[in-house]
Structure formats: C-alpha cells, structure tokens
Amino acid sequence: MRSSAIRRGRSAALAASATATAMSFFLAVPAFAQDAEDQPAIVVTGTRQADRSAADTVAPVDVVSGAELTNTADSDVGNALRISVPSFNVSTQPISDAATLVRPANLRGLSPDNTLVLVNGKRMHRASVIAFLGGGISDGSQGPDISVIPSIALKQLEVLRDGASSQYGSDAIAGVLNFILKDSPEGGELSAKWGQTYEGDGDNWQIAGNIGLPLGDRGFINLSAEYGESDATDRSVQRDDAAALIAAGNTAVANPAQIWGQPNVRDDLKLYVNTGFDLTDEIKWYAFGNYASRKVDGGFFFRNPTNRGGVFAGPMVDPVTGMASSAANAVPSVLVGDMSNTTAGDCPAGIPLTQGGGLIPNPTILALVKASANCFSFVEMFPGGFTPRFGGTVRDWSAATGVKGKLFGGLDFDLSYRHGDNKSTFSIRNTINASLGPNTPTTFSPGSYQQSENVVDLSLGHEFALGTASVYVAAGGQYRDETFKIFAGDPESYALGPLAQPTAAYPTGQGFSTSSNGFPGFAPNSAGSWTEDNKAAYLDVEADLVEALTVQGAVRYESTKSFGDTTTWKLGALYKLTEALRVRGTYSTGFHVPTAGQANVINVTTQFSNGALQDEGTFPLSSAPGVIAADYIADTVANGGLGLPRPTLGPEKSKSFTAGLAGDFGDISFTLDYFNIKLENRISRSSSIDFPLALCYLADREGVANNCTATFTPRTAELLTQLDNANVIDRADFTGFEDLVAFSFFNNDFSTRTQGIDFVTNARLRLTESGTTRATLALNYTKTKVTDAGATIASTRLRQLEEGLPRWKGFFNLTHDQGRFRSLLRVNYFGKYFEAHLEDDTLPIDAKAKITVDAELGYELFDGLELAVGAQNLFDTYPTVNPWGGIVGAQYGERSPFGFNGGSYYARARFKF
Structure with a gap:
C-alpha cells in the first residue's frame, strides 16, 4: 500500500506540475503571421501527379509530420501511430509466441496484411513472423514490421484512407501507409532519451541521429541511426494454482509464477540511408535502404509441477507404492x-x-526416485514448476x-528495383524436452523464419491538355x-527422446512430451523454401475536367503463380462547392492473395484451452496433416467426418x-469521411480442430x-504409431507433432463488412501575440460485422472480429510554441471493447472506455539545443481489471489499445544543427 501511495503521489505531482506549466503558455492575445507550416501539404500517395495537395485528393490523405512522430514517449513507430492515426491500433502482445517479436497492427479494423506499407512510395517487404495468436482480428496475418523504421529518419507519413489495390496492388484494402524519408543535403539532429514507468520498471533509453550531406552540388545523402533498449514490465497477480501450491508448502514456486508485461528488448538498432543524385537536369538517380536488428525476450505460461501434461502429470497411483492403480483410494501423481x-x-x-490437498509429492517416494x-521425475529439476522464456x-x-x-520533354518515368529481407531466429530457455529426461538442455534454438522479396517497378506518365481541362x-x-x-x-528442440519411445514396460510410450516445451523446434520435415510471384499492369487516369471538378479512374490486372489472376478498378471524384468546401467520394475493388508463408507454414504453439495448456499445430492444406484435416471436415457425419464443405x-x-466532405477556412480545416469495406472470403487461420479425433476418423476409415x-482415446503419438504400422501414413511426416491436441490451417471461411467515419479538424488558435x-481533433468510428461465417x-x-477493437477512438492534440518554450498536451480517448481472455469467450473482459493524457514541455537552452520532459498517460x-486474473496471473487484458503499463515519464535532449 505504501508503494501504491508513493506512486499515486508522484503521479499527481507530475500531473499538477505539467498541467500548470502547459496551461501557463495558453494565454489569449490575438494576431500572428502566416508561416511555412500553414502552406498546403503536397502528397505523393493516392495520386500520380507531382503537385497534388492533400486538400485536393479524391480520397482522404492524412499527413503526419516527422516532428509529431518524434515528440512522443515512444520510440516505436507503431506506438506513435496509435496516438496520431485514430483508426490505427497495435497492442503489447505479452504472451503471443512470434507475435511478441513483431507485433501485428491494424488500420480501420482489418487484418495487418490488408494495409499496404510503402517507403518513399515503394512497397515495403513483409515481416517473417506470422501472427498465429493475434487476438482474433490478426490471427494468421503476415504484415510488414514498421518498427524497424527509426522515427528520426522520417520527413512525414502519408496515410491514404481508401482502398487502393488498383493503384498499388494486393494488400491495399484498408489503406496505405507511405513513410517518406528525410532528403535534406545539410543539417542534422542528435537526440538522447530516457524513460521509466510510474511503477519503476520498463526503463528505456535511446540515442538517435540524423545528418544530411551533399553529394557534390547535384545530390544528397541523408543518414539516420537509432539505438536503444527497454526493460520488461510486470503487471501480474499470482496465479491461483501457484498460490495454492505455496499455501500447501511448496517454497520453490516463484511469486509471481508467471509474468504478464512487455518483453525485454535489447540491442535495438535501426539504420536508414536515403540518397539521390541529379544525373541531368531532367533525370535523377535515387537509392535508399535500411538495416535493423533487435533481441526480444518475453514470458510464457507457467508449468504447474503437479499437472502439466507430458512433463509432470502422472497416472492415478496407489498412495503408498506409487504404482498405477484404479482402486478407490488411488490418487493423482507426478510422472516418473x-x-x-x-x-x-x-x-x-x-x-x-498425497500432502497438502494433493499438491505436494510424497516425500518418501520422491526420495526413492x-x-x-534409473528413475527420474522433473520435480527433481523443477520442484516449483517452471515458466519458459521465449524470444529471439x-x-x-x-x-x-x-x-x-x-524523357522526350514531357514523359514522366520511374524505374526501380527493391529487395527486402526479414529473418526471425527464435530462442526459448528455462524449459525442457521432457522426452530426454535428465539429459535435456534447458535452452533451445527452435529454428527460424525468413521472408525475402524482390520488386521491379516501371511507371510512366504524361499530362495532356484538353482545352481548359488537364488529364x-x-x-x-x-x-x-x-x-x-x-x-x-x-x-534437441524436436527430438523424440527415450522417455517417449515405446518400451516393453510401456508399449505405447512413457507419456513424456517431445520437443522444446512451449515452442517446439522446427523438424527437418517442417523446413523448406516456398515462393510466390505476381505480375501486374495498370492504367491510372486523373483529370481536372473543370476548375471545380477532379476525377480519377484506375484499373489493374494482376496474375499470381498459385492463385490465378484478377482485375481491380477504382473511380473517384472531388468537386469544389466553393473555394473552401469540397465533396469527394470513391468506389473501388481490391484483393489480397495468401502469402507464401500463409500457404506453406508449419508451426506448433502452446495455447491455453479448456483450462489447460495444449499443443496446437498449424499446417498447410497440402501437407499430410492438412489432407487429413480436409478429409475429416469434408466427409459425411455417417463416415466419421464433419460433413462440411x-x-x-x-x-x-x-x-x-x-x-x-473537406473544408479549408484559413485558420480552420476539417475532413469528414464515411467508409464501407466489404471483404469476402477472408484469409485466416481456422479455429482449432481436435487432432486425435481427425486421426481416429482416418483410423476408422482405413480399418485400423x-x-x-x-x-479409443489414446495419446496422439500412439495413434500415429498405429497408423504408421498399418502403412496408412508415414510417421516421419509428423515428426515433432506427437503431442498435438489440436490443429488448424489457413483457409477462406468468413466475410465481413467494416464501415465507419473519420473526422479530422485542424485549427490555428490566436492565443498569444508572438x-x-x-x-487537432481526430475521431474514428469503426464497426465490423461478420456477414458470412463457415464452420471452422x-x-x-466471431465476437473478437466484431468487438475486439474499440469502435470509438480519437485524440485532441494541442501544441504551443512561445519563444524558446514548446509544449504539447494530448487527450486520447479509447472506447469500450471486448476481449476473450485466453481466447475463450466464456472468460469475457468487457473493457470500459478510457481517457489518457500525454504532455511534453521543451525549452531551447541555446540555439539548436532543446531539453524536454514529458509524461505518457499522465x-x-x-485498462479495466481482468476479472479472471487468477487463472494465469494477468492483472489486465493483453489487448488494451493503449497498453497496460500505466503512466510513464521521460526526459529528452535534442540538438539540431
């Protein structure tokens, strides 16, 4: 209680101080001059013309300045965007397997890979991570990793809030994020920042730099670098089962046994270079690229030393001898x-x-073991259980x-090539391969995912004059x-060790699980390389037919190696009702094809289901497990299948x-846009299917x-052995999957309609003379409805898709510059949402709407050097307290749109030259 009181006091003092100081700058005296920042923003996103302003585009384009992205507590671009773009959401992902390494982000309530990400107008490559645990909305997505972009490298971000597949290709269904890099040939910036949460954890620091240099008198090279680290946070309560173990006398159980919080991030390095050179007065060469790396280490679920299947959970035994027994006095046991x-x-x-309510192993028999x-039990290594640490x-x-x-005096052209590569190398420690017994390592390298992409682009354009019109x-x-x-x-990460092998004493095995517990390693049968390609041609026409009317039309043909071809198109128009007021609208079609990863990935993860941890696999439909799954689903009920499509x-x-509707009235401008996106046959990871039942169906069908x-309900491994012995399957195809309880696959099994409203208004307020x-006030309302859902x-x-993100989200941002002082005050609103704790809708978290406040104060000590202090979540x-926190120790839900760390403060020094 004393710690909480100190924290509340420190929070209140910071709030009072920051608020009082901020308000001291907002004193009303009118009159000021127009400056460069008030000129119309020229954009390159959503239009092929070089001089189109954001106010004159047929679809809404928001411009977020580089300064807005750097004047925050967060160095992660994703976290900065969620308080700059109202329809953008990203959560902390504390225990989400590979999604902890690369967090999935959503625009307009759709999957991360429904948003196209560009850098300098060129398609950014995807991350190697597929988000198998994505809170329903992002399940199975494979989007780019925007966190590798250092915010100090950005000139601005352009957000096209419209479907744009016909203009840019597959993925641009929710919209487009175009990160524009700095291109100055001179000047630079150095910054250093340190921060910490009010709770005293989550320490983070960062140093960053940017410099522009000339390349002769015809070019530039602009370099950016960022390096930092952030410590983990802990927002846990003790698990009920762990508390019971401690109460029964097990002093080896940790408190908390399982940690919920942001992961550790170490050696977070981000480098970017942007360069260009005028070869002639009409032709320019350009190049840009990046390198980034980071190490992530996060928590996993606690393995209870009395009942974790395949490690600790043993058969019913005689309480005196420990031998298997079905007698009335038989008791549970720890596996030997x-x-x-x-x-x-x-x-x-x-x-x-037999002691403490069945929570403590019998000391006599434990001593004998x-x-x-010859005898071994994992309570010898981990008497209090264990909690793996996963990262990479x-x-x-x-x-x-x-x-x-x-070329030729008027033909615009752009010919480019881009290569991108992302690799995630996984690691897991403080865990075991139980089938290896006492010879198991406790640290494993389960393998890697890698995504590589090549893009060649040719764009041609020409402006034609048709009377008073231009096309x-x-x-x-x-x-x-x-x-x-x-x-x-x-x-060792996928080995089938001696304690899993059949023996004379245990003809169907000894019951110990295989592979690295928590994240099984990729066996050779899972490894491989898969490719996909795409060829496209497009035509895009934009015309100012009269002074007041702009129309746009685009059509694109794309052909893929594995998924056929398609044609998408778009029509849009903008009409100026007056010089200050515009109406606009678009209609477009779009598409997104499965990635090579989604179509071919093999993965096993440990999830919490039906009150216990279980191994669940993901397989391609073309694999041996996938064929079994498809047969099981499609066969009739009479034959033991599900009888579904x-x-x-x-x-x-x-x-x-x-x-x-868009208006620009000098000191005040606004945009108000309605959107409606119907997305059919969405690509997603299916819900789980009982693996032993599918194998049993196969065993019945083949007469095994x-x-x-x-x-007959044996372990999965036993069924696999029987089917292999009967020459129905090749057990080698299932290496590493011997302990699966459930599995899933990628398919197209539901459709949605997402609609909403975006409102953004900007104003210059006449508060002081100098x-x-x-x-800025920005509001977003987004509602998703599942219009068609299959049986998988x-x-x-379904409820996660419809209610898993706040329908209402917005912010009010106030900035003031006064001489050498600068201040920022931001109020963020996050509407209510639903979270299925542990992906189980019988454990609902009906999270309430919340308001957070951010503040920053800066003072320029001398020309170029500024010191700033600030608070995020002042x-x-x-978030709403998790009513089911005792199950696995999560004090708050993990899907909160503003995180669950509470308030934090930071200090930053910045020198511009």
Missing part, C-alpha cells in the same frame, strides 16, 4: 520415467500427490534503387516475388466505398481401428 527402458517395476508409475539411477532475434534489411525524371495518364507494370523459408532448429485457400476480395472416436498554437470459425473468433490510467 524409467531411464533403463527395460522391464516394468524398475520405477513407480508416479510420485503420489531421486536415489535411483529479428534482423531486417532492404535496398532500393532507381532512376526517375522526364494526367499514368501506366506501368510491376513484377514481385517472395520467398518464405523455415530453418530447422537444433535436434472442404476447406480451400485462395484470394480475398473487397468492395470499398467512401464519401466525404473400430469406432475409434467412441471407444506564439504559435495549433489544435468459432464463436469466440494520470496513470489502466
């Missing part, structure tokens, strides 16, 4: 392995759990080059290929409509077993 692999009777079947060279290293790099300019005609083509690779892990994987297609589903004050999508997933607001 026979390392001799000879005859029955060498070891007890289990150590009876410890004394025997993410490495990202890219290089782009091209030439652009004018700009653009055409071009694109070739894109991608390769997804899986690299096998170290042999056979799952398939193909493209998803969209139809988008926008209509809006008789009515397996009704009378100061500059600006205010569970009810939990008043220490937390």
